[in-house]
């Protein structure tokens with residue numbers, strides 16, 4: 227398709243007049259930057275106003291080098307390399323600030339909003355060297371015909387769009403959708419989301435810089451507006467108009483709007499911006515998804531109406547068993563060791579001096595009244611940055627202050643209280659995302675195999691999910707979603723499985739099914755399972771040991787019989803043991 231598009235651009239040079247081609251070179255290069263905004267905003271959910279700055283960096287690299295050093299093949303290569311390198315460097319700083327400090331999505335938008343303002347000030351302060359507010363012009367540049375520039379700009383856009391299309395249709399594209407939809411779940415599946423977002427941000431910056439470099443080479447002029455906030459916002463508007471998350475929509479939208487703007491600004495110099503503004507408001511209100519999705523829906527309806535194009539059959543992956551990779555925890559050491567773990571929120575202590583160990587093959591239930599600190603303890607085990615004090619070791623290795631994705635690499639798998647899956651992805655895709663840490667996703671193709679380790683495959687088979695691999699997760703029942711999340715966590719091949727109320731909201735039959743699966747996982751697969759549970763009958767049926775928490779302290783650690791017959795537990799649950807339960811006596 228890219229080759230066809232390039233041929234079409236070459237053919238168009240025979241039809242278009244010089245004026246149109248002149249305007250279109252700019253529009254095509256702007257569309258390339260809009261494409262990068264679409265990748266970041268439409269696919270990854272990072273609303274960025276700063277892509278203009280990377281375009282401007284590429285343009286100014288050409289302008290400054292050609293103006294002050296002179297133009298030659300050597301300096302042309304130097305300027306391109308410098309433009310890309312500086313853009314990537316600046317993008318790395320922005321990505322570090324925006325994605326690496328537990329920052330919210332708003333952070334990235336605010337930082338990319340500030341970036342063009344800072345960049346414009348830097349150019350203003352550059353005096354005659356940068357041309358200040360007038361920019362740089364009159365430098366020598368490539369001696370190419372307008373037809374050649376047109377085909378070059380069109381080819382760059384075609385290749386960039388095709389490459390983005392291939393990536394978005396690959397395993398990596400599916401991962402990008404998963405990150406946008408549920409970044410927290412991705413982190414707890416061992417996926418370094420900050421790293422992946424940073425890579426996408428750096429690649430987008432480099433692409434924008436290339437477009438800016440070509441623009442400066444073609445126009446032989448650079449101005450502060452190219453790096454500025456207004457252009458950065460216009461890019462966002464063009465993407466919204468075309469239809470974010472569609473690739474072709476923003477590309478076509480940008481070319482059309484920019485080309486029309488050029489016409490209108492000639493015919494109606496004072497009102498053209500107002501017209502564009504009104505169109506934008508009208509589209510956002512009436513067509514929030516932009517033009518292309520609406521056009522696509524209309525074409526599909528038309529196709530069905532004239533009898534073309536039947537039902538689309540969902541592609542689904544074939545289930546296969548993954549080769550066994552991890553060896554069960556050595557039997558001589560505990561799978562998890564917790565020493566003196568404490569957690570406080572401000573001055574409120576929630577966990578105090580928690581000590582316990584659990585071995586491979588044990589199913590330990592954590593029980594206690596509401597607010598005892600059970601979920602907080604789970605959070606401290608799965609994320610090294612959560613606890614206020616104490617140490618936690620998995621298979622003899624301390625989790626230190628590691629973030630959740632690194633704790634997964636040590637062997638922790640966490641299932642949340644509320645089923646936490648990817649609603650827009652199918653069952654098979656959710657499971658494939660869960661395998662990302664182990665089966666590296668391809669950048670160029672979508673795998674048709676779903677390789678699951680034995681325990682995950684068994685959960686999928688016993689809960690009937692194998693019959694629903696092509697069903698979007700949002701259409702599953704509550705019980706099936708819980709089972710899917712359990713299978714996703716097992717797909718990580720964990721050593722220690724953390725389950726927060728896995729049977730909440732399930733029917734009796736579903737509870738028994740999950741109970742049977744969990745005891746099998748402990749006894750046959752030798753997994754160490756820590757389970758938070760309120761249903762004491764369920765706890766009694768499946769646990770090999772029970773740990774009781776009360777007011778942030780561990781008050782009892784024993785067998786099911788010891789705990790069920792304990793006076794302490796009766797007092798706690800009757801609400802009588804509130805003032806310092808007798809921990810020592812109970813142990």
Ligand SMILES: Nc1ncnc2c1ncn2[C@@H]1O[C@H](COP(=O)(O)OP(=O)(O)OP(=O)(O)O)[C@@H](O)[C@H]1O
Nearest residue numbers: 571574576594595596597598599600601602603758
């Ligand atoms: N982010 C927070 N900020 C302040 N206090 C918190 C925070 N998260 C939890 N807490 C408090 O910590 C205590 C323990 O909460 P936690 O959710 O761990 O209890 P739990 O035993 O899991 O209760 P439940 O059985 O109801 O889920 C509660 O008093 C809760 O209000």
